[in-house]
Each structure stands twice: as structure tokens, then as C-alpha cells.
Amino acid sequence: MHIEAASQQKLPITILTGFLGSGKTTLLNYILTERHGHRIAVIENEYGEVDVDSDLVLASDEEIFQMQNGCICCFVDVRNDLIDVMKKLLSHKDKFDHIIVETSGLADPTPVATAFFVDRNVAEEVELDAVVTLVDAMHIDQHLYDPVLDGSDNQAVNQIVAADRILVNKIDLASEEALGSLEGSLRKLNQTAPILRSTYGQVDLSNILGVKGFRPSYVRERAEILDIDMDDDSDAHGHHAHDCHDAACDHPDHDHGHHHHACTDASCDNPDHHHHDHDHGHKNTAALRPHSHDATVKSHSFVYPEAFDGEKLGAFLKDYLGEHGDDIFRTKGIVSVAGDNRFFVLQAVHKLVDFRPDHAWGEDARKSKFVFIGRNLDRDGIDRSLRACLVS
Numbered sequence: 001m002h003i004e005a006a007s008q009q010k011l012p013i014t015i016l017t018g019f020l021g022s023g024k025t026t027l028l029n030y031i032l033t034e035r036h037g038h039r040i041a042v043i044e045n046e047y048g049e050v051d052v053d054s055d056l057v058l059a060s061d062e063e064i065f066q067m068q069n070g071c072i073c074c075f076v077d078v079r080n081d082l083i084d085v086m087k088k089l090l091s092h093k094d095k096f097d098h099i100i101v102e103t104s105g106l107a108d109p110t111p112v113a114t115a116f117f118v119d120r121n122v123a124e125e126v127e128l129d130a131v132v133t134l135v136d137a138m139h140i141d142q143h144l145y146d147p148v149l150d151g152s153d154n155q156a157v158n159q160i161v162a163a164d165r166i167l168v169n170k171i172d173l174a175s176e177e178a179l180g181s182l183e184g185s186l187r188k189l190n191q192t193a194p195i196l197r198s199t200y201g202q203v204d205l206s207n208i209l210g211v212k213g214f215r216p217s218y219v220r221e222r223a224e225i226l227d228i229d230m231d232d233d234s235d236a237h238g239h240h241a242h243d244c245h246d247a248a249c250d251h252p253d254h255d256h257g258h259h260h261h262a263c264t265d266a267s268c269d270n271p272d273h274h275h276h277d278h279d280h281g282h283k284n285t286a287a288l289r290p291h292s293h294d295a296t297v298k299s300h301s302f303v304y305p306e307a308f309d310g311e312k313l314g315a316f317l318k319d320y321l322g323e324h325g326d327d328i329f330r331t332k333g334i335v336s337v338a339g340d341n342r343f344f345v346l347q348a349v350h351k352l353v354d355f356r357p358d359h360a361w362g363e364d365a366r367k368s369k370f371v372f373i374g375r376n377l378d379r380d381g382i383d384r385s386l387r388a389c390l391v392s
């Protein structure tokens with residue numbers, strides 16, 4: 001009895017998603033520094049070739065794995081890497097009891113969630129706890145109703161549709177009225193996920209971790225939509241997981257005949273039925289093109305060994321993002337400022353710029369890194385302007 005109980009204990013995985021700049025790393029840092037009784041391993045994925053995020057995650061004893069070789073939403077290309085990282089993690093699973101996967105801000109989380117159930121060895125050891133989607137209360141409308149994407153794949157929508165928990169973050173930047181209207185829109189996209197509110201990701205973590213919000217049938221449903229063959233994954237009892245008709249069986253991977261995707265009744269309010277009711281003409285085209293990015297969004301990275309004039313740089317960023325911030329979704333940076341031994345952090349979401357000193361560089365080699373993510377970026381122009389802020 002004892003042995004059986006232990007072998008059934010699976011490691012819960014939380015998938016943390018949300019559009020660029022919604023507050024995923026902020027929430028992750030909050031989770032990593034709070035006492036919640038979980039020992040957490042993290043898999044991080046960043047969109048952009050220069051890694052800034054790992055510098056922004058607070059130092060902690062937790063295991064942090066980077067995946068920089070692509071976007072984990074690109075299921076076909078990177079799935080094996082994700083599985084490899086997961087296997088590496090599982091080889092010392094005595095060190096933690098919960099895994100958080102932070103997806104890139106442009107990822108559709110569904111293929112990520114599904115990936116763990118395609119590899120049989122991994123599927124035997126892990127279970128999905130929840131997809132937690134952060135929503136930037138101030139900027140989400142720009143992305144939900146993005147005119148460039150009208151009628152085509154929209155990651156911001158896909159992230160909300162896939163959520164088991166929705167966290168409306170940055171409520172300090174939105175009025176009560178705007179929040180009410182936003183929550184109404186979110187409810188139309190996802191009829192079942194509890195909607196929570198937070199500032200700087202501060203939320204009662206019992207609503208986020210260990211919630212067992214995920215329905216295995218949902219994974220199977222999505223795998224079908226994504227045309228992923230899971231039938232080879234016969235379970236330890238020698239039958240295919242979806243063929244289990246034992247009503248008493250509580251094996252989490254067994255779908256006992258709840259084919260939620262068959263329910264198309266718009267008036268049905270059964271919380272087990274997923275109704276992907278996209279308002280405003282959005283189609284959930286993730287189902288059709290499972291790993292397509294918004295091709296109009298590009299990321300440009302810049303690295304400079306020289307130090308910056310902090311004031312000049314601050315003024316340039318404020319002006320430049322003030323002018324182009326509708327098109328520039330996200331800017332991040334680690335900056336070496338002349339005459340200051342501290343590492344400066346640049347964080348901007350659209351026009352909202354935050355540039356301030358952080359901790360001392362210490363032994364780390366001083367060099368500045370920037371990532372700009374957006375549309376119609378003038379790479380050479382940005383490079384010239386940044387260079388103009390270097391101390392000569």
C-alpha cells in the first residue's frame with residue numbers, strides 16, 4: 001500500500017504564462033521569496049537571443065534552468081529540449097517538490113502543457129497543477145484587440161483561453177471601472193478559470209500553487225486539436241489511458257469519458273466543460289497553427305562593453321519609448337553606468353519606463369545588455385542612439 005502511494009505521487013507543474021511584461025518574473029520572484037512550504041524548481045524561457053531574465057530573477061537556492069535555445073511554445077522544434085531539461089530536473093527530484101515553467105511572453109501555453117504528456121517517461125513522473133495566466137491590467141486591451149492580428153493567431157488570447165487561473169496584475173494602474181470591464185472580457189474568453197487580482201504579483205499563493213486545477217481530459221482534448229498522437233502512451237496497466245472506463249479508478253491520467261470538446265452548448269455552465277467562446281471576432285487559431293508566433297513582432301538585442309552616461313540614457317529611453325511605445329511592447333536591460341558600482345535595471349512595458357540602480361556588480365563583468373521587442377523596430381537607429389549615450 002505504502003509503496004503504491006509513493007509511486008503515484010507525481011510532481012506538480014505550474015505553467016506561468018502571460019503577455020510580454022505582464023509580471024511573470026515579478027510573480028516568480030514573489031513565489032521564490034515567500035514561505036509557502038514548496039521547494040520549487042524553475043524552467044525559464046525567454047524570447048530574444050540575449051538573456052536578461054536570469055539577471056532579473058532573484059538569487060535563491062531553488063533550481064533554475066534556462067532554455068535559451070528557442071521558444072518553448074514552438075512545440076515541434078523545442079519540445080525535445082524541454083523534455084530533456086525536464087528529465088535532467090527529474091534526475092534529482094529529491095531536491096524539490098514543485099516545478100514552475102515560465103513561458104515566454106509570446107508563447108501559447110497549450111503546447112507546452114501538452115508536451116509533458118507526450119513523453120511517457122516524463123508523463124509518469126509529473127502532473128500539471130495549473131496554467132496560471134497573468135494579465136497586465138493596463139496594457140492587455142492593446143494586445144487582445146490588436147488590429148494587426150485581427151482574425152489571426154493572437155497569443156494574448158490563447159494564454160487567457162488556456163488558463164486555469166487568471167491573475168489580473170498591475171491593478172494599481174487601472175480604475176475599478178476598467179478592472180470590472182476587463183474581467184467581463186476575460187470571462188467571455190474563459191468561462192471557468194477563477195479570476196484573481198494582484199499588485200506586483202502579490203497574491204495568496206494557495207490560489208496559485210497546489211491547486212490541482214488541471215483536467216487531464218483537457219490535455220487530451222488539446223492534443224487532439226493539435227493533432228498530436230498520444231495513443232502510443234499506453235500506461236503501466238497495459239491499456240491506453242483514454243480507454244480506461246473504470247469508474248473507481250482515480251488515476252489522474254485517465255480520462256473517464258469526459259469528452260469536453262464535444263460540448264458546444266453555449267448555455268451550458270458546467271465548469272468541467274471548456275467553452276472557448278472568443279468574443280470580438282477572435283478565432284482560437286492556436287488549434288490550427290499550434291506554434292506560430294505573431295510574425296510581425298521581432299526582438300532585437302544589443303550588448304555594449306562600455307559604460308553609459310546614466311542621465312543621457314534615461315532621457316533617451318523616456319523620449320524614444322514615449323514616441324514609439326505603442327509599437328515597442330517590451331524593453332529590458334542590464335546597464336553599466338559610469339561612475340556607479342551598481343548594476344542598473346531597465347524595465348519598460350510600452351511607454352512605461354523604469355530605470356534604476358540595483359545591487360553592486362561585485363565580481364561580475366560589467367557590460368550592458370538590452371532587448372527591445374516590438375513591431376517596426378529600427379535596429380540601426382536604436383543602436384546609434386544607444387551608442388550616443390555611451391561615455392566617450
Ligand SMILES: Nc1nc2c(ncn2[C@@H]2O[C@H](COP(=O)(O)OP(=O)(O)OP(=O)(O)O)[C@@H](O)[C@H]2O)c(=O)[nH]1
Binds near residue numbers: 020
Ligand atoms: N505598477 C506595477 N508594475 C508592475 C506590477 N507587476 C510588475 N510590474 C512591473 O512591470 C514590469 C514587467 O514585469 P515582469 O515581471 O518583468 O514581466 P514579465 O511578464 O516577466 O515580462 P516578460 O518576461 O518580458 O514577458 C517590471 O518593471 C515590473 O516591476 C504591478 O502590479 N504594478
